[in-house]
Amino acid sequence: MKDLKHLIYFENLLQNAQNELVDQAKAAGQHALGYNCYYVPEVLLNLPGCFSSRLRAPRCTSTDIAGYYMTNRSCPYARSLLERAIEGGYNYLDALLGAESCATMDRMEEHFFLLNPVKNDKFFVTQLDPPMKGDNINLEYYKVQLRVKVLEPLRDKLGVDISDEAIRQAVEKHNRLCRVITEIGKLRKLDNPPITGYEFHVIQLVSQVCPHDLILPYLEETLDELKTREPEPKFPFRARVVVAGSEIDDPDFTKLIETCGAMVVADRYCFGSFPSREEIEIYANESAFDAICRHYLHWNQCARFMDGGKIDQRTSEVRRLYDEFKADGIIYENMKFCEFWSYEKVLKSHIFINEQHIPTCTIEKEYALGAVGQLRTRFQAFIESLEIKQIQGGK
Amino acid sequence: MKKVCKFLLKVLGKLTVIGLVTFAVTFTIYMTNAENKLIYYVVRPFLNKHYDSQVRDRRIV
Amino acid sequence: MKLLDKMIAPVDKALERFDPLWQAEHGVGGLRSRYYDKTGVAKWREWRGVKSTLVDYVAWINNLLAMAQMVASAPVPILKGFWEYRWMGSYLGTFMFIDRLFEGFRGPELKIAHMNMHAIVQSLTKKIAFGLKNDGRLGGGPDTENIIPYDETISPLFLMGFKGLYPFPMQTLPEFIICDIDQHIEPYYIDVAESFGLPADVCSRCAAETGVALDDAFLKVGKVMLSTNMPCNASEATSMFQRRRIDKPDFPITLAMQHQAPEAIPYSRATLEAAIAFVEEHYGVKYDWDEFAKYARLLNEQNNIELEKWEIFKTPYSALCGIAETLYRLYEWQSVNGQESHFNKNDRKVIKLMRKCYEQKHEPFGGKTRHRAFLWGPSAVYYCDFPTWVQNCWGINIVLNMDSTMGFNMIDTEDRDKGMDDLTALTQRATMRHHAVGGWENVNAVWEWAKRFNCDMVLMNDNIACNGMLGVHGMMEEQARDLGFHFIFIEHDLQDSRTVSRQDMRNCVNNYMSVVLGEKPLDPTLVEFDDSDAY
Numbered sequence: 009m010k011d012l013k014h015l016i017y018f019e020n021l022l023q024n025a026q027n028e029l030v031d032q033a034k035a036a037g038q039h040a041l042g043y044n045c046y047y048v049p050e051v052l053l054n055l056p057g058c059f060s061s062r063l064r065a066p067r068c069t070s071t072d073i074a075g076y077y078m079t080n081r082s083c084p085y086a087r088s089l090l091e092r093a094i095e096g097g098y099n100y101l102d103a104l105l106g107a108e109s110c111a112t113m114d115r116m117e118e119h120f121f122l123l124n125p126v127k128n129d130k131f132f133v134t135q136l137d138p139p140m141k142g143d144n145i146n147l148e149y150y151k152v153q154l155r156v157k158v159l160e161p162l163r164d165k166l167g168v169d170i171s172d173e174a175i176r177q178a179v180e181k182h183n184r185l186c187r188v189i190t191e192i193g194k195l196r197k198l199d200n201p202p203i204t205g206y207e208f209h210v211i212q213l214v215s216q217v218c219p220h221d222l223i224l225p226y227l228e229e230t231l232d233e234l235k236t237r238e239p240e241p242k243f244p245f246r247a248r249v250v251v252a253g254s255e256i257d258d259p260d261f262t263k264l265i266e267t268c269g270a271m272v273v274a275d276r277y278c279f280g281s282f283p284s285r286e287e288i289e290i291y292a293n294e295s296a297f298d299a300i301c302r303h304y305l306h307w308n309q310c311a312r313f314m315d316g317g318k319i320d321q322r323t324s325e326v327r328r329l330y331d332e333f334k335a336d337g338i339i340y341e342n343m344k345f346c347e348f349w350s351y352e353k354v355l356k357s358h359i360f361i362n363e364q365h366i367p368t369c370t371i372e373k374e375y376a377l378g379a380v381g382q383l384r385t386r387f388q389a390f391i392e393s394l395e396i397k398q399i400q401g402g403k
Numbered sequence: 404m405k406k407v408c409k410f411l412l413k414v415l416g417k418l419t420v421i422g423l424v425t426f427a428v429t430f431t432i433y434m435t436n437a438e439n440k441l442i443y444y445v446v447r448p449f450l451n452k453h454y455d456s457q458v459r460d461r462r463i464v
Numbered sequence: 465m466k467l468l469d470k471m472i473a474p475v476d477k478a479l480e481r482f483d484p485l486w487q488a489e490h491g492v493g494g495l496r497s498r499y500y501d502k503t504g505v506a507k508w509r510e511w512r513g514v515k516s517t518l519v520d521y522v523a524w525i526n527n528l529l530a531m532a533q534m535v536a537s538a539p540v541p542i543l544k545g546f547w548e549y550r551w552m553g554s555y556l557g558t559f560m561f562i563d564r565l566f567e568g569f570r571g572p573e574l575k576i577a578h579m580n581m582h583a584i585v586q587s588l589t590k591k592i593a594f595g596l597k598n599d600g601r602l603g604g605g606p607d608t609e610n611i612i613p614y615d616e617t618i619s620p621l622f623l624m625g626f627k628g629l630y631p632f633p634m635q636t637l638p639e640f641i642i643c644d645i646d647q648h649i650e651p652y653y654i655d656v657a658e659s660f661g662l663p664a665d666v667c668s669r670c671a672a673e674t675g676v677a678l679d680d681a682f683l684k685v686g687k688v689m690l691s692t693n694m695p696c697n698a699s700e701a702t703s704m705f706q707r708r709r710i711d712k713p714d715f716p717i718t719l720a721m722q723h724q725a726p727e728a729i730p731y732s733r734a735t736l737e738a739a740i741a742f743v744e745e746h747y748g749v750k751y752d753w754d755e756f757a758k759y760a761r762l763l764n765e766q767n768n769i770e771l772e773k774w775e776i777f778k779t780p781y782s783a784l785c786g787i788a789e790t791l792y793r794l795y796e797w798q799s800v801n802g803q804e805s806h807f808n809k810n811d812r813k814v815i816k817l818m819r820k821c822y823e824q825k826h827e828p829f830g831g832k833t834r835h836r837a838f839l840w841g842p843s844a845v846y847y848c849d850f851p852t853w854v855q856n857c858w859g860i861n862i863v864l865n866m867d868s869t870m871g872f873n874m875i876d877t878e879d880r881d882k883g884m885d886d887l888t889a890l891t892q893r894a895t896m897r898h899h900a901v902g903g904w905e906n907v908n909a910v911w912e913w914a915k916r917f918n919c920d921m922v923l924m925n926d927n928i929a930c931n932g933m934l935g936v937h938g939m940m941e942e943q944a945r946d947l948g949f950h951f952i953f954i955e956h957d958l959q960d961s962r963t964v965s966r967q968d969m970r971n972c973v974n975n976y977m978s979v980v981l982g983e984k985p986l987d988p989t990l991v992e993f994d995d996s997d998a999y
Contacts, residue, residue, distance in 0.1 A: 115935020
């Protein structure tokens with residue numbers, strides 16, 4: 009396939025948290041609002057005068073200082089973020105809107121106010137207590153949390169307009185971005201898609217780490233380009249897989265799977281597009297804020313949800329992606345030391361393999377992809393097994 | 404009356420003897436840690452052998 | 465009494481060379497000398513002087529009788545239980561466990577320790593008998609359907625409003641208490657969980673619970689399951705497995721993690737009320753506030769006495785200390801939680817004795833305490849007698865343990881609305897979750913606690929798989945340095961003694977005491993010994 013016009017530009021934007029578009033938005037006087045979890049609705053961080061920046065620590069090679077604070081036995085993603093913060097990589101931030109989605113994330117965020125690594129006088133941190141069930145009691149709690157920990161601090165500390173009108177405007181812009189990404193993502197359903205999983209991963213990531221206003225024109229142009237892009241004459245991969253699990257913000261991980269021979273057709277992990285790019289619908293007689301809370305609680309696929317409804321939803325959502333994107337198998341991954349996804353992958357791989365008879369592979373990964381030999385072997389073996397299954401006619 | 408007293412004394416005496424014997428036996432077991440030795444060296448190894456040979460319904464669902 | 469003491473004195477004098485404390489003091493042995501190597505089996509029991517040995521002997525008889533009573537109350541289910549459940553076999557180690565806990569205890573501290581321990585033994589034996597008698601797997605019983613199984617980290621007081629129903633902590637018998645007694649039992653269940661692909665780096669307690677579920681070793685009781693998000697991530701995650709295996713309608717009682725925030729109470733209260741409605745629906749029993757209030761008053765009394773105990777703990781004259789305090793408070797709060805009135809009776813007796821000792825300025829452990837320590841962080845379950853060891857070896861008195869600071873607010877039993885809020889606040893402050901998660905302030909509270917209890921040292925349990933505590937390592941070190949506390953991280957793996965052995969834990973203290981503080985041990989036989997095969 010012909011290279012995408014903006015791919016290299018997008019890849020460059022992912023080299024640093026503070027990329028050139030972030031600098032541009034800052035120069036225009038916008039507030040940079042950091043977050044690291046789906047529980048904090050991206051749309052609320054894109055109210056007029058603000059832009060969201062989902063935190064990554066690209067090219068993080070060592071976490072020595074963060075290791076001193078959090079030990080080397082804690083989640084490498086959280087540790088890498090702290091390391092990057094201490095290195096001064098997030099000095100552009102005006103706030104970190106955090107969530108106690110897991111204990112390690114909570115601890116990492118606490119260091120942002122204990123050590124004051126972000127050299128910005130305005131900078132502040134809030135931490136959500138995110139709900140763990142999908143019922144109304146938890147919806148109400150979620151609303152209270154988002155009001156107290158996100159909206160009100162933005163209004164009181166940064167003077168952000170949090171009126172219903174402003175939120176509606178943010179929803180509208182957010183939906184526009186979601187439509188573009190979803191349309192691009194849907195191309196992966198085709199038998200011979202004009203886009204690779206790696207390219208989509210890069211596109212999805214830039215949409216999360218760059219100011220929406222500034223990245224959207226590039227994304228729209230890329231969509232137009234993809235509509236006419238000629239795919240390879242023959243589907244160049246040996247299999248199609250859904251990747252599900254915890255945090256992945258390194259497109260090289262997707263590239264690794266694809267170089268082993270399987271196209272990543274659906275991305276159901278933190279930083280992936282399922283969930284994150286579903287359009288927000290505001291019902292009649294509903295405030296925009298209420299709609300956002302309802303939407304995010306409904307679509308959230310975090311493994312920390314404990315009620316049967318949400319646990320089953322996690323299974324059915326992966327199953328839906330498997331069916332709709334015509335996948336041959338599922339790869340469940342978890343970040344090392346991530347307890348939620350460690351448990352989830354054991355249970356779900358059991359369900360998919362033994363109850364739904366879908367080939368499923370489980371792996372554990374580090375944040376920074378270093379020595380990938382073992383992973384490559386696992387993927388190759390899995391893809392080979394998928395291929396053999398195809399040859400045997402699915403038997 | 405005398406007979407009753409004698410009987411009571413006899414009962415008391417017997418109870419004292421039983422009490423003393425019980426004390427002597429239990430205190431000996433206690434001091435020599437006999438029950439723990441029995442459990443550690445005999446009972447638990449036997450039980451563990453049984454547990455190891457159990458076929459358990461081991462599954463996720 | 466004084467006459468008796470005079471009569472005993474020559475006997476004590478004549479036999480003092482058999483007392484391990486005397487031996488250690490005179491360099492001719494010590495507390496570890498009477499053990500067979502590795503096993504933890506003592507060749508003979510500890511000679512503590514005439515009076516204390518008799519106190520220990522009588523306690524042994526009492527505990528024996530409690531166990532005999534347990535067997536007599538349900539002989540067939542108990543025997544079947546021993547045959548069916550691997551964890552039941554471990555309960556045979558109870559006597560050895562009690563001996564370990566109170567090694568080196570003498571006088572009033574021994575007496576109080578045994579009073580507390582006997583209350584636990586009575587409660588636990590009844591719980592085992594009741595559970596097995598009604599275990600569906602063993603044929604069931606009259607109350608099988610009247611039991612409300614709940615996750616052991618939920619404080620069960622609120623369930624006492626269901627007259628005729630019996631709250632039952634599912635994990636306590638096969639997983640928690642039994643790991644205190646036998647360090648080798650949970651690794652078996654952990655291996656079961658890991659054989660299904662669970663990584664070895666998750667919290668071993670939750671891995672063990674998962675293993676129990678997968679090995680089909682939970683009792684089969686009740687109509688529903690009440691799970692919870694307490695205390696932490698892994699316990700939330702393991703609930704998924706237990707839910708599927710237990711296969712009953714379940715209700716996760718998810719309480720606010722950041723429970724100190726003002727918005728926490730309305731949410732957690734609504735969740736508790738929904739849990740009550742869930743039980744009402746499935747059991748067809750109406751919630752009775754007056755019934756609940758009866759038990760809430762018992763818990764209020766327990767907490768009142770606890771607060772008085774704390775005042776004495778602050779002085780050097782507390783006859784209740786170390787593991788006798790730690791284990792009792794944990795069990796009384798988390799498992800009993802106002803349900804059993806004999807704990808109130810025991811508390812009344814204990815506080816009376818404590819007052820007396822305080823008035824007499826009695827210093828525990830013969831006044832050999834060198835440091836007063838606050839024990840913080842989730843403790844190693846497989847090394848329950850660790851506080852006893854630090855006292856005997858290094859003279860470090862564990863004044864209070866983190867878990868002892870669980871919910872101590874009073875519950876209004878007259879005003880139902882206020883009472884519900886009080887109950888919610890209390891329920892939120894449960895084991896570990898009140899401290900190890902839910903925000904920096906919860907864990908950082910240790911310094912204030914340590915200061916209030918006149919401690920010069922903080923022993924920080926370092927569960928190598930506890931994400932909540934690992935994330936504060938550096939900050940804790942720095943805080944200790946800034947505030948001038950002696951501070952020791954004690955690495956452990958909560959329920960897996962294979963990863964960090966008891967000796968590894970001891971070495972954390974040994975190194976600090978000898979290298980940093982340059983102190984000599986009180987009993988050199990305790991510095992390094994192999995107890996890897998001990999229960």
